[in-house]
Amino acid sequence: MPVITVENISKQYIIDHQKGKGANTLRDVITENLRSIFGRNKNDNTITHEEFWALRDVNFTIEQGDRVGIVGHNGAGKSTMLKILSKIIEPTTGSVRIRGRVASLLEVGTGFHPELTGRENIYLNGSLLGMTRSEIRKQFDEIVAFAGVEKFLDTPVKRYSSGMYVRLGFAISAHLDPEIMIVDEVLAVGDAEFQKKSLGKMRDNSASGRTIIFVSHNLTAVQALCNKTLYFEKGRLIEQGETNQVIASYLSKVSKVRLLRQWDTPEEAPGNDLVRIRRIELIPNYEEDSNSIDVRTPMKLQFEFWNMMDRANLNLSLHLNSLTGECIFNIGTQSTAYEKGLIMGECTIPGYFLNDGTYTISMMIVKDTVTVLYNMEEGITFDVEDYREGIAWYGKWPGYVRPQFPFQTKMLEPAVTEPAAVSSKP
Template identity: 70%
Template sequence: MTVIEAENIGKKYIIDHIKSNAQGNTLREVVTDKVRNLFTKKEKDQVSHEEFWALKDVSFKIEQGDRVGIIGSNGAGKSTMLKILSRITEPTQGKITIRGRVASLLEVGTGFHPELSGRENIFLNGSILGMKREEIKQHFDAIVDFAGVEKFLDTPVKRYSSGMYVRLGFAISAHLEPEILIVDEVLAVGDAEFQRKCLGKMKDASTSGRTILFVSHNLTAVQGLCNKAMYMQKGRLLEMGETNQVLATYLSHVQKTALESWWNTPEEAPGNDKARLKKVKLEPQFVGNQKFIDVRTAFKIHIEFWNFLENTNLNISLHLNSLTGECIFNIGTPSLSFEKGVVYASCEIPADFMNDGSYAISLMIVKDKSTVIYNFEEVLIFEIEDYREGTSWYGKWPGYVRPKIDFPITQLELEKC
């Protein structure tokens, strides 16, 4: 059964641009202009109006029990759409049809009265969601336990931390059994344990037939929780479908790094009179239809440089660094004798070795294993995306490397009863 149907919805805002007639740029000029206006007829500032469509011609259908992840860069229109679905704001055009009771957690503390206690806000939020007092009482203990705020239950929520706010807000929304649960970036606040509880609760909710809309920049959480995804860009819905396919499209579109740099002539290339860089290329070894580098992807690094030295022992030292400057590892080629001309080297970084994150490749051309001829810093910068299966935890995996190593575990003895 279709529980949410959007037909060509759009949301328009009017942005005012005020062009002041004041000519002053310095404090003295501004004061002079103000004094002059006291004795002369003041010209009105010119105001121009610009239309801005936060959403434009968005249409989709969501079936009962679907878990839909909504992804896209900042300003894509994700939060605006959730506010329309939550009936916080009306669309400028189009039609929304919703079948079922909706609970929303869009911002920290949404719907809370700061002067009321946590206990009182539970009943207030439950009433706003259309729950009867007896229904709220039935779930009260589970809400308090999930949120972990029992000690502060009778404290005004204005004294809560942002983490306590969002834990209580999510607990209320999730436990009062709405047919449709809308969640915006709940994983941006809270520790790893809270993330696990949230995702577990949303999975439990979906198995009981409830529908979930989940906005998050944590793509592995979207992948683990959602069976469908929507990719939005600049207020438009670009793609909706099976989660892995939509994520692949999104990641291929947001790839910002160039994986290859080259120079046609030595004169334009970085280096000095002994060596200049000709080409450096990172070549991902994609499997199947994959279009982006993640922790499962092996990749080759190809290097070419112009050598201007006769009969000289040279080697390349490659440094893979984090963007904060830590060296993840350093590897080097053998030192061999080379004549003038182009020298080539390559290596392969295996799959299931690097952790997700942003990395930079730096190179040094070394003479006689000891003298650095030239240091080429950050010749390539690239991203490795996360990927996980069979887990409900999506916090940051620690470390810069993430090797896939056999680590067997077995039962040695059974406890004798």
């Protein structure tokens, strides 16, 4: 019998658009409200309403013990679906039937009270899952050991780092015996060792009959954990089934070469009120005998953005990822003070560095080296083709990188040949 049944689920949001000049400060808000009260508002601030469907007509069932991955681009409806399953929001139409207790880890600090200590939040979360104090106490030491927060157990969690938040939140969700466990991309905040440990714990939970729902852009992690996968696109469930088959279908749709993205004005550009993207471009230096990127090809990445702040210390952080979501490398510029205006960054990726395959480049704009102002995910997508010379082996070259480091061999000592035996006749 299914533990989750989703029937004809749709979720609609109403987006308000205000024409004319908006109110930017508290003084503007008060002034505009007073003018409207006394009928003296001369600005055309007509509000129009736009319907946005985050989900449309979604249907699926999940059996007990299934490990279900959910994949798709940003904005595909994955997080909205998880919030409906977690009963954080209600669907506009359709119904969801769930059998069993649900533990959700959808964002950093989910279910935590910031003023309470780590110890107190463990008991609070257990109570929300319907567990008694004695049941929580039996798992308490394992939770603390898994999260690695022993030294900070009696510290208010508002002082925790994002990594500590995630470790404790996952440890609570994984150890307090929920029948259904829902985990969003939040695990990406943790370090590689914690991610590996968490995936192992989810596999162990599934083996004991618990159901796992896991959303991640890291398709390798989805393949390693999940036996079934749902593929969402623009609010609709495009495909569902065995994980390797669904991911292969997803990759075939998203693998599109895109070397240039450009916007002419800040108004149409992606970003926010602080920064907006003008251009991101990958410029290959092709070999004379080629018009495509291969393992020999050096490339230059150029990135331009508008800074709308009077003065800010900014740096760029570049992530090069495999198509399955694994980060190949991450590099950043020095933090520099900038005034308002157009800023450019440039990076060179040398030839004989990347192996053949499909890659994406994302770029973060960071303030004061810690605050992410805007993250442009999947900004550039490109393919690297294979090239071999003087090599007779034609199997797949393993790995994501393919550098040509100095690597030589030499004879240290030749083998000694025994002299032939000499026979003498009398």
